[in-house]
Amino acid sequence: MLIESRRRAYLSAMQVVNWLPRTELPFAAPSRPELLEPTEPLVATPIAPAAVVDAPVQPVAKPAERVKVEVPRPSLASTRTGAKPADEAEEAPVVARVAPVPPPRFALQLLRAGRCLVLVELPTGEAFQTRDPAYLLLKDMLRAAGLPDSPQIVGEPVRWPLLVRGTMDQGPEAARDFVQGFLSARLEDAPCVCLWLIGLPAVRFAGEANAESFNRELQVEGLGSVWALPGLELLMEEPQRKADVWQAMRRLMARWKESNE
Template sequence: MSVDVHAQEVRRQAMLQVMQLDVWLPRQNLPFAAASRDYLLDWACEPAQREPVEQEQISRQNDAEVGVARGQQAQNQLQQIRQSLSAGQAATAAPVAAETQPPAEAVTPEAPTPAQEIPRFALQIMRSASCLLLLDLPVAEPLQSRDPEYLLLKDILRAAKLPHEPSLLRNVEPIRWPVLSAGNLAHRQDSQAARAYVRELLSMECAQQPTSMIWLLGENAVRFANVSDEFADDFGITAFEHEWQLWSLPSLEQLLQYPTLKRQLWQSMQLRMPRWLNND
């Protein structure tokens, strides 16, 4: 083997080793393959050839580790200096702050005001002679002539010796609450506002014609026509305005479901009947 070929092979293997590629050399001719060169078959690996490369890599790695250690040490020293400076500034600023700033007063956090519930109901105003009727509408629509509740109401008026065909007021338009569905004042439509609205409408209707008594049929009618929720006893009498009185009764729907309430209604009616009969 010539010196040039050997030198080229050594250089080639060195380059492959630098690239961390393993060098494979044939030990014998392989079947069905091109014949290997004689100098490759007789090649003797020299381990010392890789030592400079490995030594260089190890040296670079050690230098890098030393550099990292020194950088970490310098960073730790810088951090300690910063902490000492910060502690010194805080120690000198604390007495000044204590002298210049008055002690802060303890502030008690205010409890959030609970949002008031907005009631939802529909009421119908009717008139029969000197009696004004305010009754609940479960479906928020005016009663129809064929509704069982309306037929029962006619029977009650007939038993009370009043015109059994009541006149629908407000152009047959029910009182619906809440009035506003959006806007800045929508959240203020609480029970107090609803009560003031219903009582004002009743007062206006009573002033239109002579009124002896106001019938309240249903829970919402009783609740929002009276001055407060405390006046909610069935078949009871409470004062309204001037000489007008409120008569609290179950709803027409309850009278249909519970026949025993009709007997109580008749007994209470016999006590109240002279008031509207004498006025008529």
């Protein structure tokens, strides 16, 4: 327990001038009455409004701003690749996308009638039946031409496209090469004096012609002499075309008739 003299020495060392104990200290000197009196609260003196209004406002000087100069800088990609800036680069030409050409769809059947081969379009896509109207019309045409009216089927029908899926080219040029290759192989097995092409697909992909070549004789490299004819369905829908077929047939009939003698 500290005595009063030592306690005051500690307080003086800590530079404590006035202090009040929380409880009564033994051997302590009596407290001074003036220290126990409550202190008056400090009241802030209000500033008159006029003083605020009349007080001169000192302008605050702002540091002078530096004018920023925009310097065009090449982008990182153009620096690496050596490309010109956007304002100097020439406009790239717009390349139009060409829509892919869908593969043609057709079915052809090769027949042999005497010394003639007949490549005919299958109207329904299926092989001929003996009572089909298109097949009966074909028999009438062969009979009028002086050829056997019961032609022999040569191979399976040629159907295009070959594949339903896959990456193989099945466009018009590929179809033409396939049909002409098929006919060339058959002609090597048994030559003919005239190749009939009946129907637009046969004329287009074997004779490399179009509908304007109907009823005309054409010379095709690798196939020889071919005769372009309208399709059997077209002849049934437009019977007036049969007269043009008959006139063209009369001009060519001597060729296979002489071979039969």
